[in-house]
Amino acid sequence: MTATETQGFASTSDGTRLRWVALGDRTRQPPVVLLHGGPGLPDYLGPVAPMNADLAPVHRYDQRGTGRSPWRGSHSFARHVGDLAELLDAWAAPRAVLIGHSYGTDLASRFCLAHPERVAAVLLMCGPFVGDWRTGYRAERDRRMSAAQRERLRALQDLPDRTEAQEAELLTLAWFTDHADPERGLRWAVQGARQRRPVNWAMNAELGRAGRADPLDTHLDALRACLPARTELLAGTGDPRPLAALESLAARLDLPLTRIEDAGHEPWLEQPEAVRTTLRRFLRGALGS
Numbered sequence: 001m002t003a004t005e006t007q008g009f010a011s012t013s014d015g016t017r018l019r020w021v022a023l024g025d026r027t028r029q030p031p032v033v034l035l036h037g038g039p040g041l042p043d044y045l046g047p048v049a050p051m052n053a054d055l056a057p058v059h060r061y062d063q064r065g066t067g068r069s070p071w072r073g074s075h076s077f078a079r080h081v082g083d084l085a086e087l088l089d090a091w092a093a094p095r096a097v098l099i100g101h102s103y104g105t106d107l108a109s110r111f112c113l114a115h116p117e118r119v120a121a122v123l124l125m126c127g128p129f130v131g132d133w134r135t136g137y138r139a140e141r142d143r144r145m146s147a148a149q150r151e152r153l154r155a156l157q158d159l160p161d162r163t164e165a166q167e168a169e170l171l172t173l174a175w176f177t178d179h180a181d182p183e184r185g186l187r188w189a190v191q192g193a194r195q196r197r198p199v200n201w202a203m204n205a206e207l208g209r210a211g212r213a214d215p216l217d218t219h220l221d222a223l224r225a226c227l228p229a230r231t232e233l234l235a236g237t238g239d240p241r242p243l244a245a246l247e248s249l250a251a252r253l254d255l256p257l258t259r260i261e262d263a264g265h266e267p268w269l270e271q272p273e274a275v276r277t278t279l280r281r282f283l284r285g286a287l288g289s
Helices: 077-090 103-114 134-143 147-158 164-178 182-195 201-213 216-226 243-253 272-287
Strands: 005-011 017-023 032-035 058-061 096-101 119-125 231-236 257-260
Touching: 005 077, 017 077, 032 077, 032 103, 077 103, 077 201, 096 103, 096 272, 103 119, 103 216, 119 272, 147 164, 164 182, 216 243, 231 243, 231 272, 243 257, 257 272
Parallel strands: 032 058, 032 096, 096 119, 119 231, 231 257
Antiparallel strands: 005 017, 017 058
């Protein structure tokens, strides 16, 4: 049976309207909340939601300043953590199962630090990356690109203003290396460069600076103490971001890490059945079913 989809807008305490979509029976508790990455991208986790919607209602939303949640102002982790708390209130959800992807794992972790009593379980997918992971990531990303591609990407990044075509080209070059299969990765990157727009570069830069000023690395002991008993990590072994960084984090937080073989930074695209199996096992355990 096809799960019912509902959509709406939630108004926050500062008047911002956040667009959300839910799949499944919203009367069931606790819901699952998918937290997309970026930062600065609209929600792109639509393909993940149906994998679990028969087990629990699955909510996702465009973070403020992205997609159909337009907003201008100063971005901070506290503001985005507050948004999620207000969304749970709007959904009448005292607690939720959080599934974060990429930057969404950082948001999920910081939400746990601020509101541990509102988190029933957590799955951290392809993140968070702590320590000096960027050096290895950049080296592997460059290895997957030709010299001409690397040069073109730098040239596009240096432009003070870009046309629509140039923006799409930049995103394609920046994203195709995220996948284990380079041929399919290029196709997915082209598609993503069309659909995940516009990118809020100001939000990306602001939260990037906030992360460097207050890195999650310095909160790992507190995070370990407040994470719910059902917390897991998931990683694609073909992600250019170093798997060793997530293995180290799993050891530091004493968490299980599921490795999805032959998959990159968006493992549901390359290995959908393996991701579906992992998500359903995790959620059944979280719900006690």
